Amino acid sequence: MDYSKELIDHYDNPKNVxxxxxxxxxxxxxxxGAPACGDVMKLQIxxxxxxxxxxAKFKTFGCGSAIASSSLVSEWVKGKTVEEASTIKNxxxxxxxxLPPVKIHCSVLAEDAVxxxxxxxxxxxxx
Amino acid sequence: xxxxxxxxxxxxxxxxxxxxxxxxxxxxxxxxxxxGNPHSTTHSYGKTSANAVxxxxxxxxDIIKTGNAKDIVFTSGATESNNLAIKGTAEYxxxxxxxxxxxxxxxxxxxxNTARELENKGICQVTYLSxxxxxxxxxxxxxxxxxxxxxxxxxxxxxxxxxxxxPLKEIGEICRKGGTLFHTDSAQAIGKIHIDVNEMNIDxxxxxxxxxxxxxxxxxxxxxxxxxxxxKLIAQMNGGGQERGLRSGTLAPFLCxxxxxxxxxxxxxMDQEIAxxxxxxxxxxxxxxSELEDIKLNGSQEHRLANNLNISFSYVEGESLMLxxxxxxxxxxxxxxxxxxxxxxxxxxxxxxxxxxHTSLRISIGRFTTLEEINKACDDIVKAVKRLRDLxxxxxxxxxxxxINSIEWAEH
Numbered sequence: 001m002d003y004s005k006e007l008i009d010h011y012d013n014p015k016n017v018x019x020x021x022x023x024x025x026x027x028x029x030x031x032x033g034a035p036a037c038g039d040v041m042k043l044q045i046x047x048x049x050x051x052x053x054x055x056a057k058f059k060t061f062g063c064g065s066a067i068a069s070s071s072l073v074s075e076w077v078k079g080k081t082v083e084e085a086s087t088i089k090n091x092x093x094x095x096x097x098x099l100p101p102v103k104i105h106c107s108v109l110a111e112d113a114v115x116x117x118x119x120x121x122x123x124x125x126x127x
Numbered sequence: 128x129x130x131x132x133x134x135x136x137x138x139x140x141x142x143x144x145x146x147x148x149x150x151x152x153x154x155x156x157x158x159x160x161x162x163g164n165p166h167s168t169t170h171s172y173g174k175t176s177a178n179a180v181x182x183x184x185x186x187x188x189d190i191i192k193t194g195n196a197k198d199i200v201f202t203s204g205a206t207e208s209n210n211l212a213i214k215g216t217a218e219y220x221x222x223x224x225x226x227x228x229x230x231x232x233x234x235x236x237x238x239x240n241t242a243r244e245l246e247n248k249g250i251c252q253v254t255y256l257s258x259x260x261x262x263x264x265x266x267x268x269x270x271x272x273x274x275x276x277x278x279x280x281x282x283x284x285x286x287x288x289x290x291x292x293x294p295l296k297e298i299g300e301i302c303r304k305g306g307t308l309f310h311t312d313s314a315q316a317i318g319k320i321h322i323d324v325n326e327m328n329i330d331x332x333x334x335x336x337x338x339x340x341x342x343x344x345x346x347x348x349x350x351x352x353x354x355x356x357x358x359k360l361i362a363q364m365n366g367g368g369q370e371r372g373l374r375s376g377t378l379a380p381f382l383c384x385x386x387x388x389x390x391x392x393x394x395x396x397m398d399q400e401i402a403x404x405x406x407x408x409x410x411x412x413x414x415x416x417s418e419l420e421d422i423k424l425n426g427s428q429e430h431r432l433a434n435n436l437n438i439s440f441s442y443v444e445g446e447s448l449m450l451x452x453x454x455x456x457x458x459x460x461x462x463x464x465x466x467x468x469x470x471x472x473x474x475x476x477x478x479x480x481x482x483x484x485h486t487s488l489r490i491s492i493g494r495f496t497t498l499e500e501i502n503k504a505c506d507d508i509v510k511a512v513k514r515l516r517d518l519x520x521x522x523x524x525x526x527x528x529x530x531i532n533s534i535e536w537a538e539h
Contacts, residue, residue: 001446011450017518034536035482035521038444038461038470042520059520063446063461067518 004098010068028121140493153388157381183387208333215360220278261427262291273305284316289426290435299328341389345382405433451511460487
């Protein structure tokens with residue numbers, strides 16, 4: 001598979017690898033994908049009192065594109081409000097990393113991970 | 128590596144092998160001065176080529192211990208040999224009312240897809256034999272599947288992904304008793320195990336040249352004439368009636384000679400070579416298995432070619448692992464390395480769960496592999512697996528004692 005320099009950079013030096021305590025205040029967790037399909041992404045956001053995502057962490061089981069897509073979105077969400085982050089589109093991820101057509105699903109998964117992390121954060125906040 | 132101009136360490140000998148220099152030397156005269164058509168034997172040009180081709184045919188006959196060189200038909204490679212063996216017998220025996228074919232579900236695609244094609248065209252019915260977790264066909268199931276309509280059983284000698292060796296002698300006996308012909312695709316097995324077509328009751332056998340340090344673009348099909356059943360085939364290529372009428376077309380003497388030389392070298396060196404390769408392969412497995420937890424060898428350890436390791440590295444996806452191994456040339460059973468996004472059907476047939484298939488690598492070594500290369504490969508693999516496990520949410524879950532099968536995953 002021919003990968004772009006941007007993608008390889010994220011694979012070689014992934015940003016924001018790690019985890020937050022799930023129960024910690026302001027933390028939202030998104031877990032998407034399935035081991036049987038060959039990719040699982042866990043993306044966590046930490047939202048401050050102003051509704052701004054001040055930090056993010058990820059862990060990913062998957063191909064190079066999946067790792068790079070999750071590393072990229074973990075960078076993108078930081079500093080954004082929850083509303084802004086929810087507008088991140090898979091097409092922007094695919095474009096930034098120049099994903100080959102067969103790897104577009106990796107960017108879809110990354111978008112889903114952001115949405116699910118936000119939903120989890122909101123759920124916890126409301127309860 | 129002595130035979131390679133590339134930088135990466137070559138660990139993909141089951142995909143293809145480098146041409147042995149001695150083989151190249153044997154071929155050169157037939158790419159230069161000796162250009163005669165081996166079928167034009169009315170003059171010395173043709174005779175020289177014909178003699179060289181017949182000598183090569185004898186070398187190929189010797190490696191599978193058929194006494195008769197005329198049993199060997201040259202083809203373009205094992206894919207063509209497999210097609211000719213299966214389609215050729217299907218057509219001939221179909222006319223006699225025999226329309227049942229048996230293949231192993233883990234056979235190479237050129238066997239399985241040929242069977243499917245015949246099935247789709249309504250030419251024959253096909254039984255796809257299942258395999259156990261070791262990758263070996265169930266002999267009872269084979270025995271029960273054979274009917275008086277069965278014209279052919281086709282089961283590979285050794286698997287291209289796992290290196291698992293089939294019990295050829297037992298299969299041959301069952302086929303002979305059941306009154307059906309036995310074909311085996313031995314592309315991966317030649318030079319790595321000893322094959323005797325008479326002792327094993329093999330009636331048709333496919334060979335590839337480029338898997339045994341010979342040139343690409345040539346192969347052979349053994350077609351039994353005697354002793355035993357005389358195999359009848361309908362040619363799939365018509366023309367001047369070369370190769371006993373079974374495969375028309377002018378032979379390429381330089382390719383035939385190269386393949387023959389590759390077989391001569393095996394006759395001399397294969398026992399020593401198998402011992403060397405096995406030592407390196409076992410050393411590699413021992414190192415990886417002691418330095419990494421949760422890795423699994425796919426397929427039988429006992430009935431396995433000396434040159435193969437097929438390993439699942441749990442919690443690490445195969446394509447991303449290969450991406451982390453830029454200095455190694457190897458292949459993966461992961462879906463993500465294929466355009467189809469389908470994981471290996473061979474591993475699936477062995478009931479290996481998809482989450483483990485996705486983490487598999489195939490490592491295959493050969494004649495020119497060195498201990499130094501093996502140690503460097505082990506260092507690289509251990510490092511890459513550890514790094515990717517630190518990135519893997521599945522590894523975290525495993526450490527926390529969470530069973531990933533207990534989670535409701537949104538399969539996509």
